[in-house]
Amino acid sequence: MGIHPTSPSNSNFMSKQQLDGAQALIKTLDDLGIEYIFGYSGGAAIPIFDALETIKTKMKFILVRHEQGAVHMADGYARATGKPAAVLVTSGPGAGNTVTGLMTAMMDSVPMIVICGQTVTWMLGKDAFQEADIFGITIPVVKHNWLVKDTNLLPKIAREAYHIATTGRPGPVLIDIPKDISQGPFTGDMNPKISLPGYDPSSNFDICPKGIREAAALIAKAQRPVILAGQGCMIARADKELMHLAETLDCPVTSTLLGKGVFPENHPLSLGMLGMHGTAYANKAMIECDLLINVGSRFDDRIIGQPSKFCKDAKIIHIDIDPAEAGKMIRPDVMIVGDARAALAEINEKIAPQKHPEWNAKLDGYRKKYPLTYKKQGGLRMQQVIDELYHLTKGDAIVSTDVGQHQMWAAQFYKNHESYHWLSSGGAGTMGFGFPAAIGAQLAHPKKTVISISGDGGFQMTLFELATAAIHKLPVKIVVLNNHYLGMVRQWQELFYEDRTSGVDLVGNPDFCKLAAAYGIPSVYIKRPADVTKQLEKALAYNDGPILIHAECVKTDNVFPMIPAGAALEDMITEAPKSRMAKPVGST
Amino acid sequence: MKTITTTDTPVAAVNNGSGHTLSILVNNEPGVLMRICQVFSRRGFNIDSLVVSQGRNPSFSRMTIGITGDPLGLDQIIKQVGKLIDVIHCFEHTSIDSVTKEMILIKILCSKDERSAALQITEHFGGKTVDLTPSSMVVMINGDSPKVDAAIAMFSQYEIIETVRTGKVVMARGEQPT
Numbered sequence: 171m172g173i174h175p176t177s178p179s180n181s182n183f184m185s186k187q188q189l190d191g192a193q194a195l196i197k198t199l200d201d202l203g204i205e206y207i208f209g210y211s212g213g214a215a216i217p218i219f220d221a222l223e224t225i226k227t228k229m230k231f232i233l234v235r236h237e238q239g240a241v242h243m244a245d246g247y248a249r250a251t252g253k254p255a256a257v258l259v260t261s262g263p264g265a266g267n268t269v270t271g272l273m274t275a276m277m278d279s280v281p282m283i284v285i286c287g288q289t290v291t292w293m294l295g296k297d298a299f300q301e302a303d304i305f306g307i308t309i310p311v312v313k314h315n316w317l318v319k320d321t322n323l324l325p326k327i328a329r330e331a332y333h334i335a336t337t338g339r340p341g342p343v344l345i346d347i348p349k350d351i352s353q354g355p356f357t358g359d360m361n362p363k364i365s366l367p368g369y370d371p372s373s374n375f376d377i378c379p380k381g382i383r384e385a386a387a388l389i390a391k392a393q394r395p396v397i398l399a400g401q402g403c404m405i406a407r408a409d410k411e412l413m414h415l416a417e418t419l420d421c422p423v424t425s426t427l428l429g430k431g432v433f434p435e436n437h438p439l440s441l442g443m444l445g446m447h448g449t450a451y452a453n454k455a456m457i458e459c460d461l462l463i464n465v466g467s468r469f470d471d472r473i474i475g476q477p478s479k480f481c482k483d484a485k486i487i488h489i490d491i492d493p494a495e496a497g498k499m500i501r502p503d504v505m506i507v508g509d510a511r512a513a514l515a516e517i518n519e520k521i522a523p524q525k526h527p528e529w530n531a532k533l534d535g536y537r538k539k540y541p542l543t544y545k546k547q548g549g550l551r552m553q554q555v556i557d558e559l560y561h562l563t564k565g566d567a568i569v570s571t572d573v574g575q576h577q578m579w580a581a582q583f584y585k586n587h588e589s590y591h592w593l594s595s596g597g598a599g600t601m602g603f604g605f606p607a608a609i610g611a612q613l614a615h616p617k618k619t620v621i622s623i624s625g626d627g628g629f630q631m632t633l634f635e636l637a638t639a640a641i642h643k644l645p646v647k648i649v650v651l652n653n654h655y656l657g658m659v660r661q662w663q664e665l666f667y668e669d670r671t672s673g674v675d676l677v678g679n680p681d682f683c684k685l686a687a688a689y690g691i692p693s694v695y696i697k698r699p700a701d702v703t704k705q706l707e708k709a710l711a712y713n714d715g716p717i718l719i720h721a722e723c724v725k726t727d728n729v730f731p732m733i734p735a736g737a738a739l740e741d742m743i744t745e746a747p748k749s750r751m752a753k754p755v756g757s758t
Numbered sequence: 759m760k761t762i763t764t765t766d767t768p769v770a771a772v773n774n775g776s777g778h779t780l781s782i783l784v785n786n787e788p789g790v791l792m793r794i795c796q797v798f799s800r801r802g803f804n805i806d807s808l809v810v811s812q813g814r815n816p817s818f819s820r821m822t823i824g825i826t827g828d829p830l831g832l833d834q835i836i837k838q839v840g841k842l843i844d845v846i847h848c849f850e851h852t853s854i855d856s857v858t859k860e861m862i863l864i865k866i867l868c869s870k871d872e873r874s875a876a877l878q879i880t881e882h883f884g885g886k887t888v889d890l891t892p893s894s895m896v897v898m899i900n901g902d903s904p905k906v907d908a909a910i911a912m913f914s915q916y917e918i919i920e921t922v923r924t925g926k927v928v929m930a931r932g933e934q935p936t
Contacts, residue, residue, distance in 0.1 A: 314843040368843055688783055
């Protein structure tokens with residue numbers, strides 16, 4: 171005789187609607203305010219995908235075409251909002267395909283939560299189908315990760331993951347969940363207290379008063395100060411405090427690639443981006459300043475060139491939330507470890523207004539002597555397309571880029587007026603990043619103009635996400651600047667390797683307009699400089715879905731100014747050199 | 759009887775000028791050791807000795823790591839280890855502010871005729887014989903690293919079959935936590 175269907179114990183069990191681990195996880199992510207999950211299914215992740223159907227949430231799931239696309243979309247979403255999205259993939263190859271995106275996010279301090287399905291616990295380490303030790307593989311590219319061994323811990327781990335990803339110096343986190351854990355019955359606490367004895371980001375808001383006093387004393391003495399604004403300033407939402415500091419001190423401001431927009435680049439005190447392909451006037455300011463105030467930049471090698479010669483006559487104040495950045499590249503005179511907004515607020519209380527007419531006039535002279543320019547004859551230049559995009563959108567668009575020449579030109583010519591409008595893979599330099607990142611940003615901001623600027627090389631690395639953009643009718647403006655080359659490497663080969671082009675000629679590029687059409691996406695084609703405005707206006711006016719802008723550009727243009735890798739800022743060149751240059755000593 | 763020589767076995771150099779001892783308190787979780795080792799290997803530090811054991815509170819583990827590498831990078835590497843989520847704290851200790859001990863087991867070939875001399879050496883180093891057969895002997899000695907090195911040098915008169923060193927453990931002097 172079987173179990174009686176109306177036996178009391180059985181009906182109690184049924185009416186209690188017991189959750190499984192996956193359902194508890196999805197409920198927790200929803201509670202935490204996650205808005206989007208980008209993902210791709212597979213065997214080990216089926217229970218978690220099933221929970222997306224059985225649990226009612228406010229979260230939206232976006233099915234991508236490759237896991238790398240999912241991670242970059244979550245990255246773009248985070249860079250456009252400051253909030254994390256989730257990524258949900260299966261075990262083995264699915265999880266493995268997230269590694270580049272995790273590394274990209276880790277290098278640039280971008281929060282995200284990646285959840286991977288995994289084989290069942292009793293098969294771990296036994297080479298089960300689609301098993302990969304993603305916990306071990308990703309340790310160097312995440313802020314923290316977990317391999318979950320207890321179903322009841324899922325809500326706690328998800329909350330810890332969110333907390334770690336979004337506080338202190340943000341970063342990606344990964345949760346690996348074996349299938350028996352996700353589909354096992356959940357009998358734990360849905361609102362557990364998190365416990366992280368080795369992690370206390372609240373201390374970032376206690377700024378050491380000694381550092382503030384010393385910084386204020388250096389500022390009071392400065393004759394030629396410069397502020398270097400990094401992404402840390404943006405993450406701390408210190409835009410107002412930064413503006414106050416700059417205007418009170420009459421102090422010019424340069425920003426890193428990732429800091430673009432935290433100080434409006436159309437402000438008279440803005441010097442634009444500094445570094446390897448930064449403006450000549452920003453780099454001149456670094457050479458000639460007597461005080462550098464670095465707010466939230468990690469002194470990347472693209473900025474400092476040769477560390478021993480960097481700002482060697484200047485005093486340096488370094489504000490960073492990460493104590494491990496103190497003295498990593500450059501030894502500062504005053505180190506302030508903590509949140510940039512908290513630190514700037516305290517510094518602002520201790521400073522008196524200053525005027526630096528001579529210093530600013532000198533930098534104005536450099537602005538006039540070394541302006542960012544390009545030719546409008548002899549073929550279409552990428553710079554012109556970007557410059558006109560800037561003017562047509564009045565600098566209000568969210569712009570994502572890929573990596574290479576177009577990225578540097580976009581940084582130079584698309585001036586950012588506010589934070590969270592510039593999405594670019596800086597530390598990792600990940601090709602294929604830009605287009606999926608734009609999709610993530612457009613989902614976060616459906617009403618805003620979002621422009622994805624890619625080269626022909628990087629675009630082809632993740633172009634499969636055209637399907638994702640098309641089915642969701644996302645009005646991303648997909649700009650493909652096509653020079654049929656991996657242009658940045660070709661530039662190096664021209665300048666440093668006697669023009670031996672090796673492995674950079676992208677013969678066989680598809681017709682990008684026809685490619686878009688295959689996904690039902692309209693396109694415009696630009697070849698003549700005279701057509702740029704008209705065609706871009708047409709593309710910008712189309713908002714019923716994505717549109718692709720295929721710009722056929724000159725094949726062999728070079729990005730200037732340029733500081734060869736590892737060289738001093740003094741060695742900057744502002745135009746094509748007349749004689750052959752020595753091979754750079756820097757890494758890349 | 760075996761000829762006694764003092765030159766055929768190199769003395770292990772444990773703590774030269776660029777050696778450092780770190781004491782790290784960590785969450786007792788799988789993978790913690792991997793996270794820490796990756797920080798060292800990425801920055802080109804070599805781990806000379808490593809002792810890991812459960813802490814007095816079983817939620818934590820104590821690691822004592824002896825490392826060699828560029829002293830200029832050490833300060834930064836301590837901060838990088840310290841910022842790992844699973845690390846409660848990471849301190850560097852010197853021989854002035856801490857006591858350092860390790861233990862060695864030395865297995866030698868030792869006949870009846872050689873035994874009393876070997877026992878004398880053992881006694882000199884405050885050691886103990888922990889295994890004895892007609893042809894061999896295992897000696898246990900503990901102390902700081904130079905003492906252990908000296909013991910190896912003395913026992914090199916015999917044919918050493920093998921040695922096993924625990925690696926250093928360190929504890930801060932006085933009331934300071936380690």
